[in-house]
Amino acid sequence: MIDQFWAWVFLYGVPALFGILVVTAAGVPFPDTLLLLAVGSFVAQGEMILWQVLVVGSAGAILGDQIGYCLGLWGGRRLVRRITNKVGGADKIKRAEAFSKRWGGAGVFFSRWLVGPLGPWINLSSGITAYPLSRFILWDVLGEVLWVVLYVMLGKIFSDRVQGLAELLGNLTWVIVGVMATTILGWKLFQYFRNSGMTQAEKADIAAKSCITDNIT
């Protein structure tokens, strides 16, 4: 299947690029980073036109993301409701929705271009938690255009070494994911240590304040 995708891109150019980016953004596994770098290389070799690649590539990725969001919104929400009706946990879903409304924009934006492997999952979870569609589209367009422009231009600049560059960027992505996870866990540990020296009254005071803040937001 992957060979066929590559063959279509080289034979049919921009229309094939559009189709492949739609399905990969919706969750079909394919090395899309390498694809954009390779397309950048073909632009440098004069076999593709830069503006067409940028416009059509961005449009394909954005459309694919909307499919993922809609799958989450229609299918995913129904599934989650059915599960919570049987085993409970509706309050946790409500909390997840509140979290998504607060942080969803950053999640959508950064998962488009900085931590790409999370993209299809963020699309689904944004739909499941009913993140507002208008805001999803805004962050999605900004992130996807940045992703396409960045990777195609990198491919154009380093047009004779895109395989090595793709491997390097893939590893860098996992380092970024690791740094983010380490920071979150480190912050959690820091809070344990900070709270351990407090009296029960001080802890109760902080808990009360955080409850008030949650209610306000």
Add this chain to the structure above:
Amino acid sequence: MGHSSFVRQRILQTLKTFNWQQWLVAMVFLLVAGFTGLHAVRTLRDAIYWQYHQDEPIRGWMTVGYVAHSYHLPPHILYQALGLPHKPPDKRPLLKIAKSQNRSIDKTRTILQDAITHARPPYPPPPPPDKEGTP
């Protein structure tokens, strides 16, 4: 008592009060931090290697034209090595070409590597392409 020994004592005291969930967070933190550190070092090493090594491994997704561009060679040399006409340029990925020629991708890669070696010094420069583009 110095500041650092006070901090150490405070950490040890706090660790004694940890429940199993807090221990789990601490273990996962150490695992993730270790994995990230190792991966970061490996990525840095790869980046330095990539910066100084122009030739990259030939992969199945590449076209003959891309391999020629990557190795800074005229494409007709590689088409000729694979027994393909260079006009019009064959845009199929190497995996498809290998399949159509009943060769493994490894064999196709070896043929291309061999042609690349013979097109570079100390071997004489390759001849220009013929006008018909025959293999």
